[in-house]
Amino acid sequence: MDRRSALKQAALLAGGLAWLPSCDFGPQRVAVALDNLQLDVNLQDLLAKVAATILPSNKGESDETSSSDDSPGDDSLGSEELDLYRFILVMVDDCIEKEDQQAFSNGLQQLVPFTKAHFEKPFPRKEQAENEAILTQLMEMKDAPAAKESAEVSPAEQLKDIQAFLGITKRYTVQGYMASEYFMTEKFPYKLVPGPYQACVSIEGLTIM
Amino acid sequence: MANFAIDSKDNRTYDAIVIGSGISGGWAAKELCEKGLKTLVLERGRNVEHIKDYPTTNMMPWEFEHRGQIPEEIQQANPVISRCYAYHEDTQHFFVKDTEHPYVQDKPFDWIRGYQVGGKSLLWARQVQRWSDYDFEGPARDGFAVDWPIRYADLAPWYSYVEKFAGISGNKDGLDNLPDGEFLPPMDLNCVEKYFKEKLETQYSGRNLIVARCAHLSEPQAIHLEQGRGQCMNRNLCQRGCPFGGYFSSNSSTLPWAMKTGNMTLRPNAVVQSIIYDEGKEKATGVQVIDAETKESIEFYAPLIFVNASALHTNTLLLNSKSNRFPEGLGNDNGLLGKYVAFHIYRGKISAAYDGELDNTTVGRRPTSGYIPRFRNVYKQETDFLRGYASGFGARRHIERDYDGIGQSLKDNLLNPKWGNWRVNSHMMGETIPKETNTVSLDPSQTDEWGMPLLKINIDYDDNDEKMIQDFFEQFTEMYERAGFTDIKTRDTGQAPGLDIHEMGGVRMGKDPKTSLLNKWNQLHACPNVFVTDGSSMTSTSTQNPSLTYMAFAARAVDYAVQEKNKLNL
Ligand SMILES: Cc1cc2nc3c(=O)[nH]c(=O)nc-3n(C[C@H](O)[C@H](O)[C@H](O)COP(=O)(O)OP(=O)(O)OC[C@H]3O[C@@H](n4cnc5c(N)ncnc54)[C@H](O)[C@@H]3O)c2cc1C
Ligand code: SF4
Numbered sequence: 001m002d003r004r005s006a007l008k009q010a011a012l013l014a015g016g017l018a019w020l021p022s023c024d025f026g027p028q029r030v031a032v033a034l035d036n037l038q039l040d041v042n043l044q045d046l047l048a049k050v051a052a053t054i055l056p057s058n059k060g061e062s063d064e065t066s067s068s069d070d071s072p073g074d075d076s077l078g079s080e081e082l083d084l085y086r087f088i089l090v091m092v093d094d095c096i097e098k099e100d101q102q103a104f105s106n107g108l109q110q111l112v113p114f115t116k117a118h119f120e121k122p123f124p125r126k127e128q129a130e131n132e133a134i135l136t137q138l139m140e141m142k143d144a145p146a147a148k149e150s151a152e153v154s155p156a157e158q159l160k161d162i163q164a165f166l167g168i169t170k171r172y173t174v175q176g177y178m179a180s181e182y183f184m185t186e187k188f189p190y191k192l193v194p195g196p197y198q199a200c201v202s203i204e205g206l207t208i209m
Numbered sequence: 210m211a212n213f214a215i216d217s218k219d220n221r222t223y224d225a226i227v228i229g230s231g232i233s234g235g236w237a238a239k240e241l242c243e244k245g246l247k248t249l250v251l252e253r254g255r256n257v258e259h260i261k262d263y264p265t266t267n268m269m270p271w272e273f274e275h276r277g278q279i280p281e282e283i284q285q286a287n288p289v290i291s292r293c294y295a296y297h298e299d300t301q302h303f304f305v306k307d308t309e310h311p312y313v314q315d316k317p318f319d320w321i322r323g324y325q326v327g328g329k330s331l332l333w334a335r336q337v338q339r340w341s342d343y344d345f346e347g348p349a350r351d352g353f354a355v356d357w358p359i360r361y362a363d364l365a366p367w368y369s370y371v372e373k374f375a376g377i378s379g380n381k382d383g384l385d386n387l388p389d390g391e392f393l394p395p396m397d398l399n400c401v402e403k404y405f406k407e408k409l410e411t412q413y414s415g416r417n418l419i420v421a422r423c424a425h426l427s428e429p430q431a432i433h434l435e436q437g438r439g440q441c442m443n444r445n446l447c448q449r450g451c452p453f454g455g456y457f458s459s460n461s462s463t464l465p466w467a468m469k470t471g472n473m474t475l476r477p478n479a480v481v482q483s484i485i486y487d488e489g490k491e492k493a494t495g496v497q498v499i500d501a502e503t504k505e506s507i508e509f510y511a512p513l514i515f516v517n518a519s520a521l522h523t524n525t526l527l528l529n530s531k532s533n534r535f536p537e538g539l540g541n542d543n544g545l546l547g548k549y550v551a552f553h554i555y556r557g558k559i560s561a562a563y564d565g566e567l568d569n570t571t572v573g574r575r576p577t578s579g580y581i582p583r584f585r586n587v588y589k590q591e592t593d594f595l596r597g598y599a600s601g602f603g604a605r606r607h608i609e610r611d612y613d614g615i616g617q618s619l620k621d622n623l624l625n626p627k628w629g630n631w632r633v634n635s636h637m638m639g640e641t642i643p644k645e646t647n648t649v650s651l652d653p654s655q656t657d658e659w660g661m662p663l664l665k666i667n668i669d670y671d672d673n674d675e676k677m678i679q680d681f682f683e684q685f686t687e688m689y690e691r692a693g694f695t696d697i698k699t700r701d702t703g704q705a706p707g708l709d710i711h712e713m714g715g716v717r718m719g720k721d722p723k724t725s726l727l728n729k730w731n732q733l734h735a736c737p738n739v740f741v742t743d744g745s746s747m748t749s750t751s752t753q754n755p756s757l758t759y760m761a762f763a764a765r766a767v768d769y770a771v772q773e774k775n776k777l778n779l
Binding site: 053054055056058076078087090091094095096097128129132135136139170174175176177178179180181184187190192193194195196197198199200201202203204206208209 | 267269270271274275276278280281282396397398399400402403442443444446567568569570571572573574575608612614615616617619620623624626627628
């Protein structure tokens with residue numbers, strides 16, 4: 001596959017749509033309507049923040065005109081521009097079992113209080129690197145911190161829900177990213193009509209699609 | 210006055226009636242209409258017009274709200290259909306939901322259905338392997354079921370006839386257990402499939418790997434262009450309906466052809482309840498129909514009736530067609546209607562890794578795969594189980610993506626996949642033995658929304674099946690090992706019968722009216738103006754996908770029926 005022509009084709013397909021302005025977290029935002037979950041705008045914003053930590057944006061990091069074909073990671077959009085939190089919400093709302101929905105929603109609600117209570121710095125921070133560090137630590141944590149006397153839910157239970165929440169969110173962030181129009185037109189162009197099946201092709205010079 | 214005309218019996222009388230517009234009904238309709246008979250095609254589902262009614266056919270993956278997945282609530286409510294490999298967000302509108310059309314499972318049976326004009330012909334995997342004499346001679350040689358009233362030679366010209374019109378891609382392989390047909394150019398085997406083919410053929414005798422024959426226009430001929438169909442573009446999104454008419458379906462091929470003759474009247478939303486039997490005339494005279502939407506009852510009449518409602522529905526319909534002459538269902542003098550139902554075993558799967566051919570890969574999509582015809586008990590009985598299995602076989606180069614971590618490293622991983630090694634996959638398609646105890650019957654008390662008794666299904670695997678599954682695992686493990694494949698994994702899916710979607714029998718053919726329902730022309734022994742040419746007529750099941758055989762039977766039976774009609778024998 002000739003990457004350059006594929007990109008050109010993709011750009012035609014996508015039109016101007018791919019370069020949406022990043023979403024605005026101002027108070028005028030309206031919550032995504034959900035059937036099973038109940039999450040207000042603030043929690044949805046928090047979810048967007050988590051997703052953006054999992055798949056950050058690099059837009060603008062390299063100079064637009066020289067955006068290189070060879071290193072696709074250099075200038076790629078992330079969760080924020082692709083509004084992946086919306087996809088995550090739809091999938092969690094429609095496509096997973098009740099129990100997992102509950103864990104997801106508990107975990108999302110407990111994320112900030114938990115990091116406030118037990119971490120030096122709570123989530124979210126300004127710096128992407130800091131947020132990554134916090135979420136990574138949470139995902140890898142084996143033992144929950146000791147309970148404070150006043151805690152209603154034990155930290156062990158909170159952590160379990162937070163980890164479930166992060167697992168589900170990562171799964172759908174990745175799926176939403178790879179199945180986004182952006183990824184499937186500009187990064188790994190999907191063709192509805194791919195042309196003849198070639199049964200045996202040398203991989204030399206071939207881009208993985 | 211106009212209303213009176215529409216309602217009059219004359220206006221509801223045709224030369225022939227076809228019940229069901231799926232794979233087999235489409236053929237019956239085409240043949241009847243081409244021979245000049247005014248034909249009414251009754252279909253319980255909604256109308257689906259080629260291209261116009263394929264709502265998802267041109268959608269991109271990201272345009273599906275759930276990226277293809279069926280929401281949890283729908284899956285929970287419809288567990289049976291949710292187990293079908295082809296039931297996804299892009300195809301769901303062509304499948305029947307369990308909740309909408311209940312049936313009774315005395316034993317677990319995953320009944321996969323498509324109610325619409327075109328039936329399951331929109332959904333099928335388009336595999337069309339001919340049956341051979343080893344299949345038609347099976348019951349007589351091995352002493353099960355009842356002898357088929359025909360042999361391969363009776364059907365061969367009709368296979369050719371339907372293959373030419375439908376358009377079949379395939380290779381002439383010269384195998385006696387899988388006869389060649391009228392083929393358009395074959396699809397290709399890929400490098401690893403070719404490698405395995407060679408290993409098999411040098412290390413064993415009688416074990417072959419070929420590219421599976423499929424109902425795709427790899428090179429359309431004049432007859433296909435005339436149908437308005439075009440070249441298959443290898444999209445492999447066939448189950449959405451193909452905008453090119455690249456694969457054979459009733460919707461793209463037989464039904465529009467029948468329509469063009471001006472002889473077909475197609476009536477969707479018409480649930481046929483029963484066939485009307487006239488004791489004075491000693492004939493079937495018409496059908497009793499309920500309008501699926503208005504629930505209105507209406508009768509249609511014809512001297513010739515083709516039943517093509519799909520295997521189990523045809524059983525239901527005949528069982529429900531009761532009269533003084535036939536208190537147990539139409540044609541059912543011997544009490545065998547609904548018995549000897551059989552199916553295919555798809556439980557066994559085996560996969561492995563191959564670390565050769567690392568310089569090569571495949572590009573694009575292929576709407577078929579490799580195929581290994583039956584090699585067990587073909588020429589003689591040689592194992593402790595009867596019959597055998599054919600197998601699908603496919604190889605694919607793996608692409609590895611690292612999903613570890615979060616942040617920039619995760620993103621880099623997603624954007625930089627690496628070539629992995631090849632993996633090979635195979636699944637069995639085994640022949641089950643029709644048994645008297647595998648039955649379908651009408652529930653004595655429960656009915657559906659349209660007043661039809663619910664179908665009760667009582668079908669199960671037996672010891673022969675279990676032995677066959679073990680043999681598949683053993684033989685394929687050995688074949689894989691000899692080919693140098695590693696990381697061999699066998700899996701018994703444990704799936705219930707039915708999910709193979711190759712249910713057959715219940716109205717079997719045979720020579721003797723005492724032991725069969727249909728004669729060698731698919732004609733009810735006891736009611737000769739009714740023909741049954743779908744899967745219910747199969748005496749045994751062979752290992753090959755069955756639908757091509759239903760098509761050949763349908764075309765052959767119409768030819769005979771019209772000759773008999775012209776000789777005034779019907
Ligand atoms: C996912 C999938 C993959 C498959 N792959 C293959 C394959 O590769 N090769 C193969 O050979 N086969 C395959 N099949 C099976 C194949 O689709 C069926 O064997 C074939 O469609 C049967 O043809 P039929 O005419 O008997 O029934 P259908 O095609 O099901 O048509 C029957 C029609 O009758 C209608 N009907 C039923 N009852 C009534 C009634 N009372 N009144 C009016 N109308 C009625 C139904 O609504 C339906 O439209 C597959 C099926 C599926 C779903
Ligand atoms: S593979 Fe062929 S038949 Fe199937 S959707 Fe594509 S073009 Fe149509």
